[in-house]
Amino acid sequence: MARDSAIPPESFDEILAWLNPDRDVAAQMYVQLRHDLAKLFMWGRCTDPEGMTDETFDRVAKKVHEVRQSYQGDPRLYFRAVANNLIKENFKKIKTQVSLDDVDLPAQQTIETAEETADIEECLQSCLRKLDSEKRKLILAYYAKEKQAKIDHRHELAQRFGISVETLRVRVFRIRASIEECIESCLKRKAPRK
Amino acid sequence: MKEELLTDALLREFLLGKVDEEERERIEGLFLTDSQARERILGAEQDLIEDYLENSLTEEDKDLFFERFGQTSAQQRQLQINQSLKDWALREAASTHTVSAKVSTLSRLRDLFRLRPAFVIPIVVTAMIVIAVVAVWLSSRREQQDRYQAIEQELVRLNTPSSLREFPPNMSSLDLSPVTVRSVEQESEIKKTAETQLIELRLPWTKREHYSAYRAEVRLVGGDELFTIPNVQAEDDGVYRIRMRLPAYSLRRGHYRVRLTGITPDGGAGLTEEYTFAVNE
Numbered sequence: 231m232a233r234d235s236a237i238p239p240e241s242f243d244e245i246l247a248w249l250n251p252d253r254d255v256a257a258q259m260y261v262q263l264r265h266d267l268a269k270l271f272m273w274g275r276c277t278d279p280e281g282m283t284d285e286t287f288d289r290v291a292k293k294v295h296e297v298r299q300s301y302q303g304d305p306r307l308y309f310r311a312v313a314n315n316l317i318k319e320n321f322k323k324i325k326t327q328v329s330l331d332d333v334d335l336p337a338q339q340t341i342e343t344a345e346e347t348a349d350i351e352e353c354l355q356s357c358l359r360k361l362d363s364e365k366r367k368l369i370l371a372y373y374a375k376e377k378q379a380k381i382d383h384r385h386e387l388a389q390r391f392g393i394s395v396e397t398l399r400v401r402v403f404r405i406r407a408s409i410e411e412c413i414e415s416c417l418k419r420k421a422p423r424k
Numbered sequence: 425m426k427e428e429l430l431t432d433a434l435l436r437e438f439l440l441g442k443v444d445e446e447e448r449e450r451i452e453g454l455f456l457t458d459s460q461a462r463e464r465i466l467g468a469e470q471d472l473i474e475d476y477l478e479n480s481l482t483e484e485d486k487d488l489f490f491e492r493f494g495q496t497s498a499q500q501r502q503l504q505i506n507q508s509l510k511d512w513a514l515r516e517a518a519s520t521h522t523v524s525a526k527v528s529t530l531s532r533l534r535d536l537f538r539l540r541p542a543f544v545i546p547i548v549v550t551a552m553i554v555i556a557v558v559a560v561w562l563s564s565r566r567e568q569q570d571r572y573q574a575i576e577q578e579l580v581r582l583n584t585p586s587s588l589r590e591f592p593p594n595m596s597s598l599d600l601s602p603v604t605v606r607s608v609e610q611e612s613e614i615k616k617t618a619e620t621q622l623i624e625l626r627l628p629w630t631k632r633e634h635y636s637a638y639r640a641e642v643r644l645v646g647g648d649e650l651f652t653i654p655n656v657q658a659e660d661d662g663v664y665r666i667r668m669r670l671p672a673y674s675l676r677r678g679h680y681r682v683r684l685t686g687i688t689p690d691g692g693a694g695l696t697e698e699y700t701f702a703v704n705e
Binding site for chain 2: 273355403
């Protein structure tokens with residue numbers, strides 16, 4: 231579960247300055263970096279990616295002043311190194327807990343309820359209605375086939391648009407990301423009513 | 425060390441945790457610092473999720489996938505969103521398939537005009553008639569699709585757990601029994617009156633295996649209409665059963681078949697039961 235990060239304002243400013251001298255650009259990089267680190271934690275099989283992202287920033291904040299003077303290269307790679315250490319620590323902790331307490335795997339505690347699933351379906355329909363018609367058509371065409379037929383179909387689709395399959399995938403990825411964002415907000419709006 | 429070195433196969437290995445430490449560091453570094461690489465990796469992640477939902481992964485990869493993408497409730501929600509999006513696209517594609525076939529035929533006719541200029545005038549006249557007929561047909565087809573889409577949205581709304589807790593007036597209920605090889609019972613029948621707005625079907629689930637959610641399909645026997653409710657849940661008040669509501673206007677006079685399919689925790693299809701009923705007006 232995500233927790234509030236307690237980074238002192240001066241350290242936060244220093245992190246931003248380290249990321250980029252332009253504060254506006256730095257702020258965008260900060261938001262992106264948080265998002266990307268959470269992904270790394272997810273791929274690293276951590277069950278609390280948001281919380282561990284906070285912890286990464288807390289740890290960097292404590293050292294940013296001295297590290298910044300000597301570190302060579304893209305500062306985001308330093309964040310990755312800190313995140314990587316956290317993933318290793320997390321693994322060790324889980325192994326110890328499993329052997330000592332024989333705890334259940336988290337998957338068994340987090341099965342979706344049918345009610346949530348119905349909410350997702352409702353939100354999806356509402357978000358698709360908000361999507362402009364060209365994007366809606368593209369998403370529909372992209373996901374219209376499955377398995378082997380899907381691969382041929384996407385090649386045809388890319389040819390029709392005069393772009394590569396890779397570019398098509400990125401285009402669809404962006405639309406899908408906006409749909410997911412819309413669904414997440416829709417679910418959040420529904421949550422307080424329950 | 426640029427993103428050109430990121431092939432789909434390598435990214436898939438990375439996402440499933442099959443690459444060594446050095447390669448992982450390289451890919452993660454690119455993910456954080458190169459926006460094009462980030463989009464490629466997220467695209468590969470999307471393909472992997474699709475393959476999982478289509479049950480196209482090997483058993484080993486399926487386990488590795490679930491360890492990374494199906495552990496937390498947020499991840500399971502992501503999977504559910506993806507599944508719902510795919511289901512929607514497949515449903516829509518199935519309903520517009522016939523229209524596309526007609527449009528392809530028209531394209532072939534257009535090519536014919538170009539190849540044989542001597543026949544242009546009679547062909548143009550014929551084509552105009554065909555186009556007029558197809559336009560009328562497309563318009564009625566569009567109306568049919570809009571109606572179909574409206575009904576599917578209404579079905580989702582009517583069958584959320586909160587809606588099912590309400591008992592509106594003008595609702596008729598019908599208890600059905602599962603169809604078995606040895607079924608000899610007379611088919612249940614519902615009589616639709618002008619006042620009937622909602623029809624509730626009560627479907628006992630007799631299989632030993634229970635699921636947290638079920639997919640329901642309602643089909644008019646001999647017709648081409650198929651309505652799907654992606655998620656309905658069972659209740660257990662002495663009888664383990666699924667309650668499902670349909671707007672009365674969506675049902676025509678005739679025989680209907682309902683199929684319930686259990687949804688397994690990984691989103692796959694479980695056991696099914698079938699029921700039949702007739703509608704009279």
